[in-house]
Amino acid sequence: MPDAIFADPRLWQIVGLSLGVSLSAVALATLIGLPLGAAIAVGRFPGRQAVIVTLNALMGLPPVVVGLAIYLLLSRAGPLGELGLLFTPQAMVIAQTVLVLPIIAALARQAVEDAWREYEEQLRSLGVDGLRGALTVLWDIRCSLLTAVLAGLGRASAEVGAVMIVGGNIDGVTRVMTTTIALETSKGDLPLALGLGAVLICIVLALNAGAHLVKQAAERRYG
Amino acid sequence: MDLRRLLLAAALAAATNAWAQDRFIVVSSTTSTENSGLFRHILPLFKQQTGVDVRVVAQGTGQALDMGRRGDCDVVFVHNRDAELKMVEEGWFVNRHDVMYNDFVIVGPKADPAKVADSKDVVAAFSKIRDAQAPFASRGDKSGTHAAELGLWKMAGIEPKGDWYRETGSGMGATLNTASGMNAYALADRGTWLSFKNRGELAIAVQGDQRLFNQYGVMLVNPAKHPHVKRDLGQAFIDWLVSPQGQAAIAAYKIGGEQLFFPNARR
Amino acid sequence: MNGILPLRLEGVSYAAGGRTLIERTSLTLEAGASTIVLGANGAGKSVLMRLMHGLLAPSSGRVAWQTEGPRRRQAMVFQRPVMLRRSALANVLYALDAAGVPAAQQLRLAREALEEVGLAHAAGRPARVLSGGEQQRLALARAWALHPEVLFLDEPTASLDPGATREIEAVIKAFDVSGTKIVMSTHSLGQARRLGDEIIFLHQGRVAERASVEAFFRQPASAEAAAFIKGELPWI
Numbered sequence: 001m002p003d004a005i006f007a008d009p010r011l012w013q014i015v016g017l018s019l020g021v022s023l024s025a026v027a028l029a030t031l032i033g034l035p036l037g038a039a040i041a042v043g044r045f046p047g048r049q050a051v052i053v054t055l056n057a058l059m060g061l062p063p064v065v066v067g068l069a070i071y072l073l074l075s076r077a078g079p080l081g082e083l084g085l086l087f088t089p090q091a092m093v094i095a096q097t098v099l100v101l102p103i104i105a106a107l108a109r110q111a112v113e114d115a116w117r118e119y120e121e122q123l124r125s126l127g128v129d130g131l132r133g134a135l136t137v138l139w140d141i142r143c144s145l146l147t148a149v150l151a152g153l154g155r156a157s158a159e160v161g162a163v164m165i166v167g168g169n170i171d172g173v174t175r176v177m178t179t180t181i182a183l184e185t186s187k188g189d190l191p192l193a194l195g196l197g198a199v200l201i202c203i204v205l206a207l208n209a210g211a212h213l214v215k216q217a218a219e220r221r222y223g
Numbered sequence: 224m225d226l227r228r229l230l231l232a233a234a235l236a237a238a239t240n241a242w243a244q245d246r247f248i249v250v251s252s253t254t255s256t257e258n259s260g261l262f263r264h265i266l267p268l269f270k271q272q273t274g275v276d277v278r279v280v281a282q283g284t285g286q287a288l289d290m291g292r293r294g295d296c297d298v299v300f301v302h303n304r305d306a307e308l309k310m311v312e313e314g315w316f317v318n319r320h321d322v323m324y325n326d327f328v329i330v331g332p333k334a335d336p337a338k339v340a341d342s343k344d345v346v347a348a349f350s351k352i353r354d355a356q357a358p359f360a361s362r363g364d365k366s367g368t369h370a371a372e373l374g375l376w377k378m379a380g381i382e383p384k385g386d387w388y389r390e391t392g393s394g395m396g397a398t399l400n401t402a403s404g405m406n407a408y409a410l411a412d413r414g415t416w417l418s419f420k421n422r423g424e425l426a427i428a429v430q431g432d433q434r435l436f437n438q439y440g441v442m443l444v445n446p447a448k449h450p451h452v453k454r455d456l457g458q459a460f461i462d463w464l465v466s467p468q469g470q471a472a473i474a475a476y477k478i479g480g481e482q483l484f485f486p487n488a489r490r
Numbered sequence: 491m492n493g494i495l496p497l498r499l500e501g502v503s504y505a506a507g508g509r510t511l512i513e514r515t516s517l518t519l520e521a522g523a524s525t526i527v528l529g530a531n532g533a534g535k536s537v538l539m540r541l542m543h544g545l546l547a548p549s550s551g552r553v554a555w556q557t558e559g560p561r562r563r564q565a566m567v568f569q570r571p572v573m574l575r576r577s578a579l580a581n582v583l584y585a586l587d588a589a590g591v592p593a594a595q596q597l598r599l600a601r602e603a604l605e606e607v608g609l610a611h612a613a614g615r616p617a618r619v620l621s622g623g624e625q626q627r628l629a630l631a632r633a634w635a636l637h638p639e640v641l642f643l644d645e646p647t648a649s650l651d652p653g654a655t656r657e658i659e660a661v662i663k664a665f666d667v668s669g670t671k672i673v674m675s676t677h678s679l680g681q682a683r684r685l686g687d688e689i690i691f692l693h694q695g696r697v698a699e700r701a702s703v704e705a706f707f708r709q710p711a712s713a714e715a716a717a718f719i720k721g722e723l724p725w726i
Contacts, residue, residue, distance in 0.1 A: 076294035076449060084451070086295055087249060087280055122572035124545055125565065126632075128588045136584075140575045168249075168280035171263065186396030187258050188403075188421030222575040223618030 010172075011196075015203065018176040021089055021163065022156040025096030026104075030149055033101050037108030038134035042116055055109065058102035064161030070095040071165050087168040092176070095162040100152040107148035108138070115141045143215050150211055157204050247276035248456045251296040253367060254394040256439075257281035259414030259483055265472045269463050275456050283394065285365030291315055291442065294449030297457040300464075302439045303367040316442035322464050323473050323484040324438045327371060328416055329429035330399070331357075331408035339408075345432040349379045356387040358407035362398050363390030371437060372410045378434070399425075412437060417478040439484075441465075464488070494555040494563045494639050495521040495671060497542060501551030504537055511537045513696045514551065521639075524672040526686035526703075528679075530718060533692040535675035539566070539644045542673065565633035566642040569649060571625040573617035578609060578628050581617045585632045603635035604628075607661050623654025630661045641665055643674040647681065659685060679719065683707065691715045 040051060072078050074086040074094075085091045115137050123133045138145070160178035167174030169183060177200045184193040256262065257279060266277045280290065284301045291299040292315045299316065301307065307319050329348060331339065337355040339348040352359055361383070362369040376383050389407065391398045395415040402409040403423035411419075416427070429435075441461050446452045463469045470486035477483065497519040504512040512534050519525060519542075527535050540546040541553060543566045574581050582600040591599065604610045607627040612620060617628060626646060633641055643662065647655040662685055666672050676682055682689060682703065689706040691699040693714040701711065710716045 076451065077292075081294070087278065119572055121540075121545055122568060125543065125568075126585050126588045132588075136574065168278075170249075170278045170280055173278050183258075186254070186394050186400070187415075188396055188400060188419040190421055221616065223616035 011199075013172070014175055014177055014180055015199070017089065017174075018157065018178070018200075019203070021092045021176060022096060022153060024093045025100055025156050026149060026153045028093070028097045029100040029104050029152055032097075033104035033152075034108050034138055034145065035131075035135065036101075037105040037110075038112045038138045039131060040105075041109045041112035042130070042134040042137075052106075052109065055102055055106045059106050061099060061102065062161065063099055063159040064165065066099050067095055067162035067165030070098065070162070074166065086166065087170060087174060089167070089174060091166040092163045092174060095166045096156045096159070099159065099162055100156050103155055104148050104152045107151060108145055111141055111144050111148065112137050115144075143218055146211055146215050150208055153207065154204065157200065245276070246274060246456060247278055248297040248453050248460060249278045249280060249295070250298045250300055250460065251280050251282070251287040251290040252300040253284050253287055253302065254281045254396070255366075255368060255412045255415045256300070256302075258394075258396050258418060259412070260418055260478070261414065261473070261476055261484060264476045265469070268472050269460065269469070272463065272468070273459055275459065277460060283362075283364045284367035284370070291444045294444060294452065297444055297453045298441060298460055299444065300439065300441045301367055302437050303370050304438050304440060306370070307440050307442060311442065315445055315448060317445050319440045319442045320461060320465050321488055322439045322441050323470075323486045323488070324436055325413050325484045326430065327368070327410050327435040327437055328413055328427045329408060330402065330411055330416060330425045331428040332406040332424045333426050334406070334424070335428065337408065340428045342429050343431050345375055345429050345434055346379045348429045349375055349381065352408055353379075353381050353383065353387075356385065358387050358389065358405050359383070360398050360402040360405060360407040360409040361388060361390045362395065363392045364394070366394075367437070368395060368410060368412060371435075375410070375434065414478075414483040417481060417483060438487075493521060494557055495519065496556055497640070498554045499542070499551065500554065502541060502548040502553060503550045504541055504546060505549045511695050512541065512548075515697055516551075517690070517697060517700070519640075519671070519673065521671055523687035524666050524674070524685060525688050525690060526682040527673065527675040527690050527692060528677070528682050528718075529675075529692035530677060532694075534695040535677075535692055536644055537695075538692065539642050539673070539675050543642045563638055564640040564642065565636050565638040566644065567626070567629045567633055567646050569645045571629035573620075573625055573628065575616070575618060577614050578617045578620065578631075579604065579613040581628060582632050582635050586635055589636050591636075599635045603631040606634055606664065607631040608657070621654075623650050623657060626650060626654070626658055627661060630658065630665075634661075634665065638670055640671045640673060643672070645675055645677070647676075647678075655681075679707075691718070693718075 040048070040055070070091065071086065073080050074083065074091055075081055112134060119137050123129060123136060128136060158178065160182050163176055164179050164182065167179065169175050169179040177196060181193045181196045184196065262279050270276060280296065284303045284306070287299055287301050288306060288310060290296050292310065310316055311319050329339070329345065337352040337357040339351050342348045361372060389401070389405065391401050395411060396419065398409055399411060399415065399419050400421055403421050403425055406424055408428065441464055443454070443457045443461055444452045446454045465488035470488055473484050473486045474482060499515055499517050501514050501516055502512065503510065503514045527538060529535050537546065541548055543564060544553065574584060576584070579600055582603055583596050586596045586599055601610070601613070604613050607630050609624065609627055609631060612624065617625065620628060647658050650658065659681065662672060662674070672685065674685065686703050688702050689700065690697055691706070691712070699706065699710060699712045699715045706715065707719065710719060
């Protein structure tokens with residue numbers, strides 16, 4: 001079994017799609033989530049505590065529920081049906097972005113809020129506060145934020161519920177590692193499913209190791 | 224400013240044009256059909272002939288029909304004749320064509336606590352299983368297989384209830400996994416069973432009864448209800464399925480030398 | 491040129507957590523003389539400095555500068571310097587950018603400031619790996635680049651060894667000579683003598699005495715000041 005699956009070009013197509021979808025979702029969620037978390041950390045507005053609690057709670061959004069919600073939005077019978085995005089990799093990216101965004105934003109908020117205590121006085125003394133101050137702190141603690149991004153990546157690459165519903169697990173088009181594992185399990189081909197699971201774990205491990213090396217190099221450079 | 228807008232419009236047009244050139248249709252079908260491997264065999268033949276990609280979204284029959292109703296696919300290919308005809312009447316689909324049939328089998332533990340092995344009477348076998356209170360794994364998911372199973376219980380005059388009757392609420396493969404794990408009886412389509420690798424102690428107990436006959440039908444989603452439906456490409460697929468080439472492709476699909484599906488489209 | 495001095499505190503008080511940390515105070519800071527805010531730990535020096543610099547809003551009264559300019563004409567150096575994870579030069583550039591200094595001038599002003607405090611050789615090094623004394627000098631360079639009218643310093647050498655302290659005091663003297671008004675808090679009598687022209691002595695949130703350095707040390711007018719100089723002031 002083991003040699004056979006590695007030789008199959010379909011496996012690498014599936015791996016490529018999995019990485020493409022999850023990395024795109026994490027990138028989008030990071031782009032939106034980091035400034036969002038920083039803004040909430042530094043801002044003072046009515047209902048702030050409620051926003052923080054809600055954001056933290058959304059970290060636990062069930063993937064299958066997100067999938068269902070996005071499906072209903074993108075379905076032809078739904079409000080965004082015109083876009084024809086259902087059962088495409090783009091829909092999968094959207095669903096995973098929604099899933100990962102609260103994780104990155106909530107963790108960023110905590111990190112920035114903790115750091116703000118150290119930076120606030122000095123930055124305000126220099127005339128920097130509000131959003132500019134938040135972004136300065138965000139950039140300064142970027143190495144710690146990496147953990148938040150990796151948490152998001154872990155969630156995205158591990159989930160099957162959202163991508164299954166909005167992607168449809170179409171052979172060659174929207175089939176990713178997790179949905180393939182689910183499919184092979186349901187066909188009773190457990191050794192193959194386990195093999196794919198091992199491949200998935202190795203890939204995520206490699207990504208994390210790479211991120212760790214980058215972080216160490218940056219810390220050596222910037223102190 | 225104008226030049227930039229012009230370039231952007233041109234790029235967008237080229238991109239969407241390229242997308243449209245990628246000719247494909249979305250077909251909603253059932254997990255049992257997908258799991259049998261039939262599509263991987265016949266769809267490349269269709270693409271060779273017409274250049275059209277067929278994207279299959281596989282789920283339970285109930286979900287598949289619902290997808291057609293919502294307009295999220297172009298063609299529906301399932302095995303629940305009564306439900307299909309009802310929806311054609313309601314106007315969700317243009318019409319319905321017979322394509323092929325396969326049969327169901329009852330699988331069960333080799334130890335055979337209900338003593339139904341090699342029986343040719345499925346209704347009697349169901350009665351014996353209930354009498355013996357032998358564990359039975361049901362799909363319980365509104366699928367075509369589930370509907371067939373419920374029909375058989377009805378024929379036996381039994382309402383299946385009790386600890387021995389387990390509804391998994393999942394697809395054919397998952398239900399067989401559960402049956403294998405519990406050493407239970409289950410109703411399965413032959414196709415899924417033949418390609419199922421986690422058999423454990425299970426083997427075919429009952430087969431060959433006419434009432435285990437499972438008819439597949441294909442339907443085009445009604446463009447009157449959903450104008451975006453790819454009518455021509457969808458119809459091309461349906462026409463191919465019932466054509467001699469399509470029917471031959473279906474008959475040619477074998478697992479371990481055994482034919483799974485028997486084409487029976489009417490001219 | 492319209493300067494921001496004199497600074498007027500009118501009936502300013504500050505309370506937090508149910509305690510009054512600064513009692514109703516009115517005072518004026520004029521240009522020229524270096525002002526030392528002296529007192530024991532807990533006397534309220536840090537709070538008073540932050541009220542004057544604008545980091546804290548007074549619970550009552552008002553803090554009024556002569557003119558409210560769009561560019562910040564004051565800077566503050568804290569006991570522990572807070573540096574961004576960038577090079578020393580980049581930290582100074584950041585401050586210049588925040589103050590709205592035109593990009594064309596930023597590099598020149600930053601390099602001059604580093605030169606002034608003796609950190610030109612460390613311009614490219616990450617600020618966070620510099621020693622405590624070097625980071626404090628960098629904080630002063632950051633303030634120097636802005637050429638402020640007023641420089642607040644909140645116990646700038648409290649965490650430094652004597653060698654580093656001497657270097658910092660030298661830079662502060664340079665600020666003074668260049669025309670910046672120094673307002674510095676300290677609990678070190680020696681430092682007050684070396685750097686100050688006048689003393690504002692704080693005791694339990696109240697200005698107990700204000701006098702020139704010579705007058706204060708020769709003959710303190712208040713009992714608390716006398717006790718402090720004799721080193722007998724009970725810790726609050």
